Amino acid sequence: MEKKDKEFRSSHFARLPVKYLPPEDKYIFAPPNPKYKFNLIGTGMMGLEHLRVTYLEGRATIHGIYDPNPQSVAAAQGVLSQIDSNLKLKVYDDLESACMDPEVDGLIISTPNFSHISVIREAVKSKKHILLEKPMATTIPDAHEIYSIAKNYPAVFQIGLQYRYKAMYVDAIQEALNHRKLGDIKMIHILEHRIPFLDKVKQWNKFNQYSGGTLVEKCCHYFDLMNLFAQSRPKKVYATGSMAVNFRSFEYNGRKSDILDNAVVSVDYENGVRAGFTLCMFSPQFYEELMLCGDEGHLRTYESVDFLPGPKQKTSLEIKVGENSTSRISQPCYPTYIEQSGHSGATFFEHKYFIDTIEGSKSSVATAEEGFWSIVVGYAAQKSIELGGPIKINELLQEYSINL
Numbered sequence: 001m002e003k004k005d006k007e008f009r010s011s012h013f014a015r016l017p018v019k020y021l022p023p024e025d026k027y028i029f030a031p032p033n034p035k036y037k038f039n040l041i042g043t044g045m046m047g048l049e050h051l052r053v054t055y056l057e058g059r060a061t062i063h064g065i066y067d068p069n070p071q072s073v074a075a076a077q078g079v080l081s082q083i084d085s086n087l088k089l090k091v092y093d094d095l096e097s098a099c100m101d102p103e104v105d106g107l108i109i110s111t112p113n114f115s116h117i118s119v120i121r122e123a124v125k126s127k128k129h130i131l132l133e134k135p136m137a138t139t140i141p142d143a144h145e146i147y148s149i150a151k152n153y154p155a156v157f158q159i160g161l162q163y164r165y166k167a168m169y170v171d172a173i174q175e176a177l178n179h180r181k182l183g184d185i186k187m188i189h190i191l192e193h194r195i196p197f198l199d200k201v202k203q204w205n206k207f208n209q210y211s212g213g214t215l216v217e218k219c220c221h222y223f224d225l226m227n228l229f230a231q232s233r234p235k236k237v238y239a240t241g242s243m244a245v246n247f248r249s250f251e252y253n254g255r256k257s258d259i260l261d262n263a264v265v266s267v268d269y270e271n272g273v274r275a276g277f278t279l280c281m282f283s284p285q286f287y288e289e290l291m292l293c294g295d296e297g298h299l300r301t302y303e304s305v306d307f308l309p310g311p312k313q314k315t316s317l318e319i320k321v322g323e324n325s326t327s328r329i330s331q332p333c334y335p336t337y338i339e340q341s342g343h344s345g346a347t348f349f350e351h352k353y354f355i356d357t358i359e360g361s362k363s364s365v366a367t368a369e370e371g372f373w374s375i376v377v378g379y380a381a382q383k384s385i386e387l388g389g390p391i392k393i394n395e396l397l398q399e400y401s402i403n404l
């Protein structure tokens, strides 16, 4: 078969405001010619990231938005006018109109966690492509309902578990799973030290009821990665954790916050892989680390943002395989303009692969099934902390009459 030439393509050059060139002389600097229109449901912190990244990626536009908070609507309009003052957003009065607009090809849903289930029930009536933010739901029955809907959905149904597209994890997946450089993976350790949860509209992330709990809300990203590296289903989860420092005196509408700010979670997988996860959310930095050990080698990768001055390495990836093969130390990264667009560039690639999947390419985007299993681990960990003992996953699923 004849191989198609790959042309140089850069959203960076295509977005530079080059004024001196007549439009017909622009080739490298030619502005993107978007093919798809998406609507954005929820334009808070993450919705605005989706807005910016959609335009940076270049193959789609955001046609319209729906958000009941007027400040969020105004913020989205402000972000769009910074991208291009000629662009305008359609602002819908209700969710149904935003979902059903025949002009639009896809929906990006970035509303608070507890609302995903009701938004999805409406959104799927449109049969449009869907990118639903993580965690896909806050409870196991809701997550299972979404997983069941997605199984037979006639368009793309992608979950926003985009950490797998951080450069550090892309390289780790490539080396450990595709090249099998470590042999059979036996142990996985993931650690996150970071600053507390940020403010949100109506402070939904300070309450287990609205977020699903810290280990579902935030840590579903890490449990997704754990499940991916283990290549197996979780069998047993044991966790400890507490509210040690953050939000201990925080109240909203007379209600006290009840979220964890630290935890240690251990997961046994059906194939014998053992995994551990450590979370600390009262650290003056962002530090994320993954360690994998197989029967032929070891991999460690990290990402570090400590807000201190001076040149420092943001990421590192080490593979040490002793006498089995070559070892190496590297620095996984993307071009700066992509890394700066949000979540170290992971959201950019989430959009790229969302559109590639719409166009029929096979890609590694997170499925609703993977989203479901990330929630199962997070939910089991929350429950383990609550009850003070290990949670067997088959028993947990049986409680909800789920047989998988």
Ligand SMILES: NC(=O)c1ccc[n+]([C@@H]2O[C@H](COP(=O)([O-])OP(=O)(O)OC[C@H]3O[C@@H](n4cnc5c(N)ncnc54)[C@H](O)[C@@H]3O)[C@@H](O)[C@H]2O)c1
Pocket (backbone or CB within 6 Å): 041, 042, 043, 044, 045, 046, 047, 066, 067, 068, 069, 072, 095, 110, 111, 112, 113, 115, 119, 133, 134, 135, 160, 161, 162, 199, 200, 201, 202, 217, 343
């Ligand atoms: N993938 C990631 O790395 C990542 C990072 C941050 C947040 N998120 C997820 O994105 C979602 C939004 O988080 P956020 O940080 O933007 O929160 P946010 O509070 O900043 O924004 C949420 C927005 O949704 C709006 N909203 C509430 N109910 C709505 C409804 N029914 N329909 C339409 N809009 C509604 C709110 O008014 C608000 O503007 C959450 O599910 C969160 O977990 C994902």
